[in-house]
Amino acid sequence: MASFECFLICFVLILLPSSSSKAYASVVEHTFLVQNFTAKPLCKEQVIPTVNGSLPGPTVNVREGDTLIVHVVNNSPFNVTIHWHGVFQLMSAWMDGTDMITQYPIRPEDRFTYKFNVTGQEGTLHWHAHVVNLRATLHGALVIRPRAGRPYPFPEPYEEALIILEQWWNTDIENLQLRPAPLSDAYLINGLAGDSFDCSRNKMFKLEVVQGKRYLLRIINAALNSHLFFKIANHSLRVVALDAVYTNPYVTDIVVLTPGQTVDALLHADQTLGSYYMTTQLYVSATGQPFPDKTLANALVVYQGATSSSRAMPSLPDVTDTQTAYRFSSSITGLVSGPHWRPVPRNVDERMFMTMGLGLEQCPPSMQCPGLYGQQFAGSLNNRSFENPKTFPMQEAYFYNISGVYSDDFPNQPPIKFDYTNFNVSTDYEYRMLFPERLTSAKILKFNSTVEIVLQNTAMITAESHPMHLHGFNFHVLGQGFGNYEPSRDVGKLNLVNPQMRNTIGVPPGGWVVLRFVANNPGVWMFHCHMDAHLPYGIIMAFIVQNGPHPATSLPPPPLDHLECCRDAEIYNHPTYDQY
Known part of the structure; x- marks a missing residue:
């Protein structure tokens, strides 16, 4: 009997850690x-x-x-x-x-x-x-x-629903590489165009709800190049998270998402039994920018037990309504008491002032280019336009000390100060400012340093909202506004108590945003505009975060299977490759 009891005790002890870890x-x-x-x-x-x-x-x-x-x-x-x-x-x-x-x-x-x-x-x-x-x-x-x-730091929802907003072209994927990219043919909600088109009238996403219940909507802007409004007829939404960071509840009847952003919002099914349109509408931030004829897509919120076939339609903002977009993006604050909240670091080690927007580069021979002076568009961050490496990935070059792949001299400020939001070409130097230098450019950051970036949108070609995405980190959004950033006027307005945290932020057209983050994650991390059409333009740079003082804070070697492609390509035969 004693041996059987020992067997039971040992069996339970073996099971317990496994069950606990699974929990x-x-x-x-x-x-x-x-x-x-x-x-x-x-x-x-x-x-x-x-x-x-x-x-x-x-x-x-x-x-x-x-x-x-x-x-x-x-x-x-x-x-x-x-x-x-x-x-x-x-x-x-x-x-x-x-x-x-x-x-x-x-x-x-x-x-x-x-x-x-x-x-x-x-x-x-x-x-x-x-x-x-x-x-x-x-x-x-x-x-x-x-x-x-x-538990969630908000009332438990009755159910959850994914709402993925997308952009669609009736063309081969290779044609999207044209500069500029062609206008899209439609917008989709969960892969369906809805009744904006006769041929898709019966292909519409429907969310069935029970009257009186609350639903957590997980909204994603997966569009390639479009900022989007999102609205449900006759309903309010309670925003509870942005980019997987909890927020103070924010009640609104309209949501705005740049490409790459996500919003978690509670929908209270508190209306009379019926059907209500769930609509996404294009938001165009650039003055004079062309946009497609069809700028919206519809889905439905259908109450269980509804008998009427009528559908309530939301009132939508104009596609150029920048003030509505700005009101949403600037009004939400962070949930200080929520899980994973991080206080704003007060001591700043690296301060960067980064101008951003479009520039120009020479039009290839035998081509007609749509840019100013007959050139083609290029991207510009502090007058640098990013060139993707062609020999080694940047992180491999950094880890193995391979020279010639990138420069580590990305500047903390543009080469000259000018009226960023009212740019006029009046001198030869200003003309040359229109042509950013093509480089594979990085900024080196010490481990655990606090970085503050003032992102200043410019009007060198056109002022438009650029959704800037930082890989590897969330950042505090301390403030944003229109016009040129003026420290004497704007520093006192920054929110150092409960700002929202994000990984992607739309810089207002002709405006600015102040970000702050702690560089505590060693590696090479892209910082770029999340409008895909602007990737070949080069609105990109990279941060290289150095190792910390211990092995646990240092970038480990790549997994062995990470290198298989390189062996196949015989890249290890490169004369500057230094085996780790």
């Missing part, structure tokens, strides 16, 4: 098969690259603390990487999924496995391809729920 962290595993697929969300069939044959792609559900493993099998004709937008990638920067920044692209008929831990964040993020234009159809939701037993 707090698990391994979540997926396979992403990237291949061409024939879709018809609009009026004609179109061959598009997809993940697992769906648009949008599969939803990845994890809990905070879980380890995510995703096997990407590339059976498409395109080079591919998958970026986990907004995931910190703490000590796993090799898994960030940025083409020629952290990895070589996954070539056709090749495969790659992403493996990383999801720690210190909860809410809605998303994954998408990070090779130009492919994220138009290669994208999906990444939902991070609290650890088991930990």
Whole structure:
């Protein structure tokens, strides 16, 4: 009997740690098969690259603390990487999924496995391809729920619903590489165009709700290039998170999302039984910018038990309503008492003033270019236009001390001061300012340093909102406004108590934003405009965060399978390669 009791005790002791670990962290595993697929969300069939044959792609559900493993099998004709937008990638920067920044692209008929831990964040993020234009159809939701037993910091919803806003073209994906990119043919909600088009009238997403219940809407702007309004007829939304960071509840009847942003909002089904349009509407921030004829897509919120066939339509803002967009983006504050909140660091080690917008570069011979003076458009950050590396990914070059891949001299300010929001070419020097220098340019940051960036939008070509996305970090949004940033006037207005935190922020057209973050994540991290059309323009730079004082705060070597593509390409034979 004693031996049997010992067996029972030992059996329970073996089980307990396993059960406990499962309660707090698990391994979540997926396979992403990237291949061409024939879709018809609009009026004609179109061959598009997809993940697992769906648009949008599969939803990845994890809990905070879980380890995510995703096997990407590339059976498409395109080079591919998958970026986990907004995931910190703490000590796993090799898994960030940025083409020629952290990895070589996954070539056709090749495969790659992403493996990383999801720690210190909860809410809605998303994954998408990070090779130009492919994220138009290669994208999906990444939902991070609290650890088991930990409640949301808001009333528990009756149900949750994903709302993925997308942009659609009736053309081959290669045609989106044109500069400028062609206008889109439609907008989609969860892959469906709705009744904005006769041919898709019966293809409309419907959210069925029970009167009196609350629903958590996880809204993602997966559009390639478009800022979007979002509204539900006769209903208010209570915003509770932005970019997977909890906020103080903010009640609004309209939401605005730049490309790459996410919003978690509670919908209270408190109206009479019926059907209500859920609509996304294009927001155009640039004066005189062309936009498509069809600027909205419809879905439906349908009350269970409704008998009427009538549908209430929301009143929508004008597509150029910058004030409504600014009111939403600037009004929300952070939930200081919420999980994973980080106070604003007060001592700043690096101060950067970064002008941003469009410039020009020489038009290639035998081409007609649409830019000013007959040139083609280029991007500009402090008069630098980013050139993607062609030999080694930046992080590999940094880790192995390979020279000649990038420069580490990205400037803290533009070469000259000027009237940023009222630029006029009156001198030869100002004319030359229109032509930013093409470089693969990085800024070196000491580990654990606090960085403040003033992003100043310019009107050198046109003033428009640029959604700037920082990989590897969230940042505090301390303030934003219109016109030129003036420290003597604007520093006193900055919110150092409970600002919102984000990974992507739209810089107001002809305006500015002040960001602050702590560089506590070693590796190479892109900072770029999240309008895909602006990636080849070069509105990009990179931060290189140096190692900390201990192995636990230092970038580890890349996983062995990370290097397989390099061995195949014989890149290790490069004379400057220094084996780790």
